[in-house]
Amino acid sequence: MHKTDYANRDEAAKGIAAAMEADLKTLLGSQDQVTVAVAGGTTPAPIFDILAQADLDWDRVTIMASDERWVPETHDRSNAQMIRARLLTGPAAKARFLPFHQDDLTPDEGAAALCKxxxxxxxxxxxxGTDMHTASLFPDAVGIDAGLAPDAPSFVVMHPPSQPEARISLSARVLNAAACKHLAIYGQDKAEALAKAQTCDAKEAPIAAVLTDMTVHWAP
Incomplete structure (x- = not known):
């Protein structure tokens, strides 16, 4: 794990976007197609605004969410909606987006289809989160053991008691195996949570399962 600190969140957004752009250039220089999984929520949106303007071969990039609530893309809690609006724009509009939700499938059927x-x-x-979850790998979720298993499928279904919907998430195995890994966390409470996670079992702190060679970006 490597950690980079920034003076503020605006500087963090610029730095993270630059780091991701550099990684994408390296990956595109060595392979025909690149697949990128990104978080939803409010933290990544300013990063996406900057990254979307990068001069890259976006037509060779596939973008997906790291995890998604099992809701239609028109739902206000859809990660896909935010990712399309903030990242799939400008030059990056040429990228392919892989949605998770399908109206005619259950979450389990959707996960199985995505694995193919x-x-x-x-x-x-x-x-x-301050509870040390990442993607939809929540410590108390029904399905967390499967999500953390070394032989887990690419996608798993999570049912966090604190959340109203089932969620589809990339498994810890797939997340940890990515060649380029970035974690964006802001605030002292999350810095403390990350420090605690490094002393915990992955079932208590799922983020601990994906920290190998991770670049952590922190701002107050």
């Missing part, structure tokens, strides 16, 4: 399409990702941008 995606076996690995090349780059990730994750967030982390």
């Amino acid at each position: 399409t995606v076996s690995s990702v090349d780059m990730i941008l994750l967030g982390m």
Whole structure:
């Protein structure tokens, strides 16, 4: 794990976008297609605004969420809606987006279908909660053991008691195996949570399962 600190969140957004752009250039220089999984929520949106303007071969990039609530893309809690609006714009509009939700499938059927399409990702941008969850790998979720298993499928279904919907998430195995890994966390409470996570079992702190060679970006 490597940690970079920034003076403020605006500087963090610029720095994270620059780091991701550099990684994408490296990946695109060595392979025909690149797959990127990114977090939803409010933290990544300013990063996406900057990254979307990068001069890259976006037509060779596939973008997906790291995890998604099992809701239609028109729902205000959809990660896909935010990612399309903030990242799939400008030059990056040429990228392919892989949605998770399908109206005619259950979450379990949706996860199984996604596993047939995606076996690995090349780059990730994750967030982390103060409960030390990442993606939809929540410590108390029904399904967390499967999500953390070393032989887990690419996608798993999570049922966090604190959340109203089932969620589809990339498994810890796939997230940890990405060639380029970024974690964006802001605030002292999350810095303390990350420090605690490094002393915990992954079931208590799922973020601990994906920290190998992770670049952590922190701002107050």
